[in-house]
Amino acid sequence: MTEPLDHAIETLLRDELASRRPTDLTDRVLSAVQSGPRQSPAESRLAPGRRSGRRELLLGIALGAVAASVIGFWHLHFPADGTPPTALRVAGHVMQGTLTWQSAAPPGRVSVSATDRGFALPLQRGDHLVAAPSQRLHIAFDQHGRLELQPATCLEVTNVEWKPLTGGFVAGSITVTALVGAATWYGDGQTVDGPDGSLVIAASPGTGVTPAAATGSARELAIAHRRIAELENQLQDRTAAMPDRPVPDDPLPAGAAIDDIATGSVFDSRLAAVDWQTVGTAVTGYLDVQKQIELLRAAGEPVPMELQATADRCESTLFEQLASTLEDGVPGVTVAAQIHHPAIMTNLFHSAMAAAGMPLDETQRRWLTDIGQRYVAEDAARRAGYGPDTMDLERAVDEIQMQHRCIAEQRRMLRPEQEAVLSFGELGERAGIDPFGSGYQWSKNNRVLEVADRAALAQRASSGYASELGLTDSQTEVLRPMIERWVSRWPALWLDRPMDDYDRNSRIHIERIRTAATLQVDLMREMAHGLGLSPEQLERLRRQSRIFIPFLRP
Amino acid sequence: MALPSPADESESTDREAFAELVRTHQAAIWRYLRFLGCSVAEADDLTQDTFVAVFGRALHRFGKAGAAGYLRRVARNSFLKLRQADQATRTVSPAVAEAAFDWFCRRDDGERVVEALRRCVARLDPAARRALTQRYADDAPRSQIARDLGMSEHGVKSLLQRSYARLRACIQRRLADD
Numbered sequence: 052m053t054e055p056l057d058h059a060i061e062t063l064l065r066d067e068l069a070s071r072r073p074t075d076l077t078d079r080v081l082s083a084v085q086s087g088p089r090q091s092p093a094e095s096r097l098a099p100g101r102r103s104g105r106r107e108l109l110l111g112i113a114l115g116a117v118a119a120s121v122i123g124f125w126h127l128h129f130p131a132d133g134t135p136p137t138a139l140r141v142a143g144h145v146m147q148g149t150l151t152w153q154s155a156a157p158p159g160r161v162s163v164s165a166t167d168r169g170f171a172l173p174l175q176r177g178d179h180l181v182a183a184p185s186q187r188l189h190i191a192f193d194q195h196g197r198l199e200l201q202p203a204t205c206l207e208v209t210n211v212e213w214k215p216l217t218g219g220f221v222a223g224s225i226t227v228t229a230l231v232g233a234a235t236w237y238g239d240g241q242t243v244d245g246p247d248g249s250l251v252i253a254a255s256p257g258t259g260v261t262p263a264a265a266t267g268s269a270r271e272l273a274i275a276h277r278r279i280a281e282l283e284n285q286l287q288d289r290t291a292a293m294p295d296r297p298v299p300d301d302p303l304p305a306g307a308a309i310d311d312i313a314t315g316s317v318f319d320s321r322l323a324a325v326d327w328q329t330v331g332t333a334v335t336g337y338l339d340v341q342k343q344i345e346l347l348r349a350a351g352e353p354v355p356m357e358l359q360a361t362a363d364r365c366e367s368t369l370f371e372q373l374a375s376t377l378e379d380g381v382p383g384v385t386v387a388a389q390i391h392h393p394a395i396m397t398n399l400f401h402s403a404m405a406a407a408g409m410p411l412d413e414t415q416r417r418w419l420t421d422i423g424q425r426y427v428a429e430d431a432a433r434r435a436g437y438g439p440d441t442m443d444l445e446r447a448v449d450e451i452q453m454q455h456r457c458i459a460e461q462r463r464m465l466r467p468e469q470e471a472v473l474s475f476g477e478l479g480e481r482a483g484i485d486p487f488g489s490g491y492q493w494s495k496n497n498r499v500l501e502v503a504d505r506a507a508l509a510q511r512a513s514s515g516y517a518s519e520l521g522l523t524d525s526q527t528e529v530l531r532p533m534i535e536r537w538v539s540r541w542p543a544l545w546l547d548r549p550m551d552d553y554d555r556n557s558r559i560h561i562e563r564i565r566t567a568a569t570l571q572v573d574l575m576r577e578m579a580h581g582l583g584l585s586p587e588q589l590e591r592l593r594r595q596s597r598i599f600i601p602f603l604r605p
Numbered sequence: 606m607a608l609p610s611p612a613d614e615s616e617s618t619d620r621e622a623f624a625e626l627v628r629t630h631q632a633a634i635w636r637y638l639r640f641l642g643c644s645v646a647e648a649d650d651l652t653q654d655t656f657v658a659v660f661g662r663a664l665h666r667f668g669k670a671g672a673a674g675y676l677r678r679v680a681r682n683s684f685l686k687l688r689q690a691d692q693a694t695r696t697v698s699p700a701v702a703e704a705a706f707d708w709f710c711r712r713d714d715g716e717r718v719v720e721a722l723r724r725c726v727a728r729l730d731p732a733a734r735r736a737l738t739q740r741y742a743d744d745a746p747r748s749q750i751a752r753d754l755g756m757s758e759h760g761v762k763s764l765l766q767r768s769y770a771r772l773r774a775c776i777q778r779r780l781a782d783d
Contacts, residue, residue: 055704058697060773061741062640062705063722069742071645073635073652077627080656081620147687189687197650359686367662386671498704518781555698597707 055498083235144169146197148188153179178208180227201233321376322398330372331406334399337365337486338473345478351552382430384447384596387492391454393423393461400461400487407472418464426457442575443596447496448568455489462487481558493564494557501550501602508546508601509538516578519595520588529582537574541601542566549605559600567600626664627656630673633714634680640706641684642697651687655680677706717780725775733768740765 066072152172172178182188182200190198200206206227227234340362347354373395383389390396397419404411411419433449462470479485483494502508513534517527545563553559578584579592634655638648658679664672681699709715726734732754739745739753751761 055701055708056777057773058701059640059705059709059718060722060769060776063709063719064726064737064741064772066639066645067719067722067726068738073632074649075628076631076635076649076652076656077624080627080631080653081624083653083657084623084660197646359682363682386674498707499700518777521781555700557700557703 054501143190146189146191148186148200149183150188150190151179151181151183153181174208176208180206180208199235204234206234322394325372325376325398327398327402328406330369330399331402331404333365333368333372334403334486335406335472337362337369338403340365341484342475342478345475345484348556348558349478349553382434384443384450385492385495387495388447388450388454391451391458391489391492393426393454393457396454396458396487397423397461400465403472403487404465404469407469409466409469409472411469415464419461422457422461422464426453429453440579440593442572442579442593444568444575444598445572447596448572451489451492451568452565454492458488480561481553482561482564483557488561490561493561493568494559496596497557497559497564497598497600499550499554499559499600499602501604503604505538505546505603508603509534512537512599512601515599520584520591522582522588526582526584530578533574533577533581536577537570540570540573546601546603550602554602564598564600568598571599623656623660626659626672629669630676631656633673633710634676636709636715637677637706638680638684640697640709641681641699641702642688643684647684647687651680651683654683658683712780718776721776721779722772724779725772728775729768729772733764733771736761736764737768737772 150170152170154173154175180200182202182204186202188198188200188202188204190200209226209228340358344354344358344362347358373390376395377386377389381389381392381394383392400419401411401416430450430453433453437446462473465473473485473487475485479488479490482490482497484490500508500511502511509531513527513531516522516530516534522530545560545566548563575592575595579589582588584592631652635648635652638651639645643651655676659676664675709718712718726737729737736750736754739750740747745753747758747761747765750756750765751758754761754764756764
């Protein structure tokens with residue numbers, strides 16, 4: 052496996068040695084924003100007055116202008132008798148979505164999906180290229196560019212021109228018009244919008260565009276949903292073996308309104324301004340969709356775009372609601388830590404349960420509030436105990452651990468059916484998955500060190516710290532036994548367990564990260580006291596907040 | 606879960622503020638997408654898609670680092686969607702890409718690393734520079750590099766390994782010295 056440092060250097064070398072640098076895309080982005088790509092397909096179809104805006108999109112490259120770059124793009128097939136061809140064969144591949152090609156002449160219609168990928172179509176005037184109604188279609192034409200069709204877009208080929216060049220190649224252009232929807236050609240940044248789709252489709256009967264495309268997409272989503280159901284059953288079977296959470300002694304009847312819960316923090320006035328009903332809907336929506344996404348990911352299966360888009364929308368809504376509260380300075384070394392502050396988490400529990408139709412009862416509200424208030428007091432004491440010598444990583448780890456204990460305690464107050472709303476089962480033990488746990492925070496600011504054995508780990512850690520802190524040779528000598536002790540403290544349970552597919556996808560086991568973080572803090576304390584660091588070195592060490600997570604290669 | 610994403614406020618969004626957001630972050634997003642394994646054209650496209658996706662969201666509220674994190678997440682999602690149906694072409698482990706990018710922009714927006722790399726490349730002897738250029742910029746096979754340099758393939762292999770190791774050490778030394 053490539054080391055991150057080598058991957059970084061090699062990527063940069065590829066760009067620098069070829070003089071490929073990030074160009075200023077500001078105008079292009081502003082132009083894309085202006086042309087309305089954020090408009091949903093439905094809006095696009097319903098928007099009045101767009102018919103007058105019909106424009107043509109030139110696909111390909113103008114005749115003769117840059118003929119060389121067309122070579123390899125279109126393959127000219129002369130019939131055996133030498134007569135001129137009647138159609139160009141355009142080669143490319145579908146990167147995403149399903150392309151349906153409806154020919155104006157026999158052989159009829161061909162569908163190419165992202166799984167089929169490659170195509171070579173004899174395009175001619177009157178042909179239609181169609182994207183499915185619920186998914187964007189990306190078609191790549193080798194190095195020449197990429198055509199992106201918004202969902203439910205229908206393009207008509209309105210002109211095809213070409214001329215033969217020497218060597219059996221051709222140069223030419225294809226002009227297409229958006230009958231419905233919108234498309235963008237990422238070769239020279241042109242875009243094209245269609246008029247009201249339903250009218251134009253009605254004017255071109257017999258293409259069979261909409262039914263065919265709808266069937267394909269619906270089938271894909273249906274297959275994904277069926278698979279999710281199977282995976283959910285498997286997960287439930289495995290999760291059933293996990294110990295039950297205790298039920299509160301005195302559950303009262305549900306029925307609390309969705310208002311905020313005061314937590315005794317200075318943000319309570321801000322919390323009152325949050326629309327917790329919207330938050331609750333967003334959180335439960337996120338949990339529902341994210342569970343499906345994680346199940347598919349864990350099984351190594353593709354995630355339908357619709358699911359990801361829904362999760363993104365829920366997230367956006369959630370953070371939009373919480374933005375002003377976070378800006379107000381909820382304590383936390385990161386935004387993730389701010390969100391996991393009990394002043395917010397208590398209300399997230401509250402709103403999520405209400406939105407799920409299982410609101411917290413009075414006892415639960417009281418318990419959750421008490422736990423949150425206790426955190427606020429302990430957190431203040433913790434912060435007061437820090438001095439200028441305290442390391443950033445130490446603060447971060449303390450905070451995550453405190454928040455973890457608090458959230459876990461709050462979660463134990465839930466009834467089993469409430470807990471089921473939140474639970475990701477065993478997947479919740481992986482970082483970056485469960486928002487009602489510490490896994491999200493542990494997923495940040497990590498760096499994986501994959502090495503051959505313990506000796507290599509010690510070597511790597513020594514040279515890493517020596518380089519990072521600018522250690523002298525004598526300091527490096529003193530560091531070596533400290534590093535060796537750090538390696539020896541690693542439990543075999545984790546260190547000898549090789550990377551699995553979850554780990555490779557940034558879904559590392561929370562316990563491994565927690566172990567790494569606490570051992571690293573111990574090591575850094577030892578280094579701060581035992582290496583005779585200069586003030587500058589000491590400052591670098593204190594500001595180092597990345598968690599190094601070692602993995603031994605099998 | 607991700608960084609805060611304030612409301613869509615398309616109508617009231619200050620276009621100049623948005624343009625400034627693009628100018629500030631586009632290079633880092635483009636680099637990040639390259640680290641994830643995007644081709645140059647894909648990196649251009651997805652950088653554009655990333656900013657278009659956040660148009661109207663008041664990311665400036667969360668400071669430069671917060672906005673950068675959010676944009677990276679949007680870019681990463683766009684990249685994953687692009688590769689979703691084409692997993693065979695995903696050659697870079699996301700964890701490695703993330704760690705590589707972390708290293709790249711640990712000190713600043715990555716300019717120090719790029720500067721160190723340029724200076725270290727400049728210090729290589731011409732044959733080493735040419736071999737690395739053919740290998741990394743042109744994706745030339747070792748046989749072609751050997752022909753062009755008048756060396757054996759084995760000699761090219763060893764030249765590339767030595768040159769790369771020297772370059773790597775030089776970059777690390779420069780960054781440590783800074």
